[in-house]
Amino acid sequence: MSQLTVRGLVAGYGPEPVLRGLDLAVPQGELAAVLGPSGCGKTTLLRVLAGLHPPWEGRVALGETVLSAPGAHVPPERRGIGLVPQEGALFPHLSVAANVGFGLSRPQRRGGRVDELLELVGLAGFGARMPAQLSGGQQQRVALARALAPRPGLVLMDEPFSSLDASLREELRADVRAALHATGATALLVTHDQEEALGVADLVAVLRDGVVAQLGPPQQVYAEPADLGVALFVGEAVVFEGSVLGGAASTPLGRLPVAARDGGPGTVLVRPEQLSLDPDPRRGVPATVTDVFFHGHDATVLLRLGGGHQVRSRVQGPLPVGRGAEVGVTVSGPALFFPTSPAAGPPVCPQGHLGGVERNQGGLGGRSGAVSR
Ligand SMILES: Nc1ncnc2c1ncn2[C@@H]1O[C@H](COP(=O)(O)OP(=O)(O)OP(=O)(O)O)[C@@H](O)[C@H]1O
Numbered sequence: 001m002s003q004l005t006v007r008g009l010v011a012g013y014g015p016e017p018v019l020r021g022l023d024l025a026v027p028q029g030e031l032a033a034v035l036g037p038s039g040c041g042k043t044t045l046l047r048v049l050a051g052l053h054p055p056w057e058g059r060v061a062l063g064e065t066v067l068s069a070p071g072a073h074v075p076p077e078r079r080g081i082g083l084v085p086q087e088g089a090l091f092p093h094l095s096v097a098a099n100v101g102f103g104l105s106r107p108q109r110r111g112g113r114v115d116e117l118l119e120l121v122g123l124a125g126f127g128a129r130m131p132a133q134l135s136g137g138q139q140q141r142v143a144l145a146r147a148l149a150p151r152p153g154l155v156l157m158d159e160p161f162s163s164l165d166a167s168l169r170e171e172l173r174a175d176v177r178a179a180l181h182a183t184g185a186t187a188l189l190v191t192h193d194q195e196e197a198l199g200v201a202d203l204v205a206v207l208r209d210g211v212v213a214q215l216g217p218p219q220q221v222y223a224e225p226a227d228l229g230v231a232l233f234v235g236e237a238v239v240f241e242g243s244v245l246g247g248a249a250s251t252p253l254g255r256l257p258v259a260a261r262d263g264g265p266g267t268v269l270v271r272p273e274q275l276s277l278d279p280d281p282r283r284g285v286p287a288t289v290t291d292v293f294f295h296g297h298d299a300t301v302l303l304r305l306g307g308g309h310q311v312r313s314r315v316q317g318p319l320p321v322g323r324g325a326e327v328g329v330t331v332s333g334p335a336l337f338f339p340t341s342p343a344a345g346p347p348v349c350p351q352g353h354l355g356g357v358e359r360n361q362g363g364l365g366g367r368s369g370a371v372s373r
Pocket residue numbers: 013014018036037038039040041042043044045192350
């Protein structure tokens with residue numbers, strides 16, 4: 001039983017804390033992605049969990065074992081935690097097998113555990129190679145096998161895919177997830193890549209200002225973000241300023257149903273994939289296509305609406321239109337509405353890019369122009 005439980009964690013380096021009373025619970029065997037912009041404290045959290053950085057306050061427990069609490073500190077080597085750093089950090093003078101077996105006792109090494117792990121990470125037969133004879137992706141697989149070898153209760157991964165190219169990253173993510181689930185280890189993956197967090201994890205924890213702003217399954221964090229800041233951080237968004245009357249918000253894309261009955265002012269948000277385009281501008285809100293970015297599996301279409309508002313649509317399948325075309329825009333599904341409140345800003349971090357978002361003014365008498373994210 002190795003559920004990770006973190007309560008009221010405060011930690012930092014200078015006079016100001018980086019983590020400011022962080023709570024987090026990851027059930028046994030689940031993979032949680034810690035998502036947040038640069039400088040938010042993701043690595044600091046991993047270091048504290050691994051026992052490499054002392055917290056100022058708070059409690060960390062793995063199952064029934066308290067790893068860290070006022071007056072208690074289990075040293076890193078006795079925590080039962082495996083660490084996968086950003087770039088493999090394999091011992092260059094040791095073979096793949098010796099790297100994987102590094103944390104094992106001699107009988108364990110002889111008992112076939114190393115071969116079992118190499119098989120698990122898709123590197124059966126690679127034991128005799130040296131790290132320099134492996135690709136970047138293979139090195140990360142070895143690093144994972146090494147972390148899993150002593151059967152840790154918790155595996156911590158710090159941006160383990162960041163040095164790999166896109167297609168390799170995707171393949172490795174799927175394999176890492178499968179390997180973790182096969183071993184039953186609880187795992188924490190640090191990333192600043194929203195797609196990675198949503199695509200790979202069982203749970204996503206969005207870090208903001210040293211606390212977890214939202215923890216939930218990826219679908220929930222995307223579809224029911226706790227506030228505007230989380231909504232903007234976990235995916236692309238089309239936003240308008242407006243207010244709600246009778247369960248619908250007035251926007252330049254028409255009246256859109258929202259969960260709130262009445263309220264305002266606030267921000268109305270839809271995802272670009274909710275916008276559908278019809279080659280006939282009479283079927284929907286008329287718009288002009290200003291640019292198209294083809295991604296292969298889908299395309300981003302930038303649009304200018306009648307009032308000058310610019311929005312983006314994400315279109316699946318064959319593209320019905322090209323640049324300069326006149327189209328009709330319709331919105332499927334409900335919009336999200338976030339009442340304006342001084343407390344509900346976007347995640348703000350020292351070097352974060354979430355300090356602001358350009359918004360469209362919707363509803364009555366709004367300013368036109370700015371682009372949605
Ligand atoms: N050893 C250190 N001494 C002083 N300040 C530090 C140290 N390590 C990190 N910091 C500061 O603590 C804050 C959080 O850093 P941390 O590395 O945990 O962020 P992060 O979310 O992992 O960022 P990134 O995504 O860029 O790796 C930053 O402001 C950083 O400058």
